[in-house]
Amino acid sequence: MEQAAKKAKSAPTKANGNGHGEQQHQQQELWPSVRASFTAMNTVNPIRDLVDTMDIKGNPDKRMIALSIGDPTVFGNLPKSPASTNAVITALKSGKCDGYPHSAGYPASRKALAEYFSTDGLKYDLEDVVIASGCSGALDLAIEVFNRVGGNMLIPEPGFSLYKTLGIAKGLDMRAYQLLPDKSWEIDLADMEAKIDENTLAIIVNNPSNPCGSVYSEEHIKALIEVAARHKVPIIADEVYANMTFGRKFVPLASLAHNVPVLSCGGLAKRFLVPGWRVGWVLIHDPVNAFTENVRPGLLKLTQHILGANSLMQGAIPSMLKDTKPEFFSSVLSHLKENAELVCSMLEQAPGLTPIMPAGAMYLMVKLEPSMYKDIKDDRDFTQKLITEQSVFCLPASVFGSPNFFRIVTTIPKAQMMTAMERIIEFAKAHADQ
Ligand SMILES: Cc1ncc(COP(=O)(O)O)c(C=O)c1O
Known part of the structure; x- marks a missing residue:
């Protein structure tokens, strides 16, 4: 409270709004910092917290591919019915x-x-x-x-x-x-x-x-x-x-x-x-x-x-x-399934990674074995370095409570998914401890 009171300054000089341009000085009353509720202060979003601490600039030579966003509308490839x-x-x-x-x-x-x-x-x-x-x-x-x-x-x-x-x-x-x-x-x-x-x-x-x-x-x-x-x-x-x-x-x-x-x-x-x-x-x-x-x-x-x-x-x-026609739902599901299959088949070539084939929703998890790499500590380290070197953004699953996994969103266009997987394979090979 004392801190806040010390920080309070006299109010700036302002026109008083009476049309005569008269200036007034007011001494602002000293206010303590107003407390926010238990609910407000205890609201934590682990994904936001993580993203705020990550350096998401990426490799300037490669366009960023975000496999992290659980919003199926962001790529524009899956329009609503x-x-x-x-x-x-x-x-x-x-x-x-x-x-x-x-x-x-x-x-x-x-x-x-x-x-x-x-x-x-x-x-x-x-x-x-x-x-x-x-x-x-x-x-x-x-x-x-x-x-x-x-x-x-x-x-x-x-x-x-x-x-x-x-x-x-x-x-x-x-x-x-x-x-x-x-x-x-x-x-x-x-x-x-x-x-x-x-x-x-x-x-x-x-x-x-x-x-x-x-x-x-x-x-x-x-x-x-x-x-x-x-x-x-x-x-x-x-x-x-x-x-x-x-x-x-x-x-x-x-x-x-x-x-x-x-x-x-x-x-x-x-x-x-x-x-x-x-x-x-x-x-x-x-x-x-x-x-x-x-x-x-x-x-x-x-x-x-x-x-x-x-x-x-x-x-x-x-x-x-x-x-809403059944074909609308089935075409979205085909897209999700094909992308999941693509990820699973391509990542077989990536040392230290084991994708787990999903059966639904729009995500899949990839298991990561840090011991297979010479310089990767954990999921956060993997995903951060993947952004920096390859401009591919996956969410480290420690935000979901499971370190040593990362999550891939399967809604994105297939061509981008393929490019993202090629980059992940290149990254995993470059960091593999052989
Ligand atoms: C498991 C789960 N439940 C609930 C929600 C929130 O859904 P809504 O966007 O309708 O609030 C999400 C959104 O990602 C989710 O993944």
Whole structure:
């Protein structure tokens, strides 16, 4: 406070605005530094922190290729579906999407989502859907509705860094459970179970996974649900990459959860290629009536913090879901699969690198063996030197909690992906310890 007070200076001379050009001197009152909240001060974004410390200038002789950005629109090669454009235009022209929607979303949009995600064994009604501002907003609602002082939540490692960002800012203890690279990134269920205690408020599961690109089998999903059931802990299922699979069928976790309540979080961002539209949702699945008394009304109350998500984009949901052609989704998936296969086949020639073939989402992880190189310490060192020498930017997976891996985004145009892989091979050979 003293520091801040010392720094305060007299206000600069200013015109007083009365039209006579009269100058006034004012002594500014001394103010202490105003404190920001616990939430603000404890909000940490590991990816931002890392990027801020990296030197991302690159080799001036080579154009930078960013394999680091989880936004499928940045290269312009994956345009959104015409059905999405038409849906927004229609919503805009209707004049019916300009006011405040219900804070949990327009009933027609909630109903459309409920129908879209209902399957033979899983039925959602309008009341089971809460529309949020992006899947991030949905995750924020889901984590907040369970939040309690002294509580903890379980999160995957490697995992999407937002879980930690949100949980820690809310004062929660976010405990990592391990995913197993040698088992296509399945959950180490013994590790998960060992991390549960009487203060565990929820288990966060991400399938398909960012950063791994893994997709769980039905058996594995059943097994993880069993763990949650044994300890009576609800699940938050982050399924923002739902149906974005090419190696294996996507199975919604809630469809197998007959004895565990689940909040499934999703959004339009990735599958519909419109992350900036900020549309997400929470689907409430409660086969054991554990959410009726508190969690359901709690979620609705929380939506009132922002008076609901963007009305225009919500208004577009029903026709986007109805009119987007299956070929749109399948062509995006083919692109993701072909790029993943290209990476896996090319990186076989790179000493010290083992790519793990994904089955979904838009990422894959590459394992790195620093002992194979003469001068590479770890994932950060590898990715930094790769930028400097080859102008290829991959995210070191220590930002996801897994050092000695790095993540590659598979949305980029194929020709650029090929060039990037050639450069990585050249880099790995140049640094190999032979
Ligand atoms: C696993 C995962 N969940 C949630 C999100 C956030 O999605 P949205 O852009 O809809 O907020 C992302 C974004 O990258 C993600 O990878």
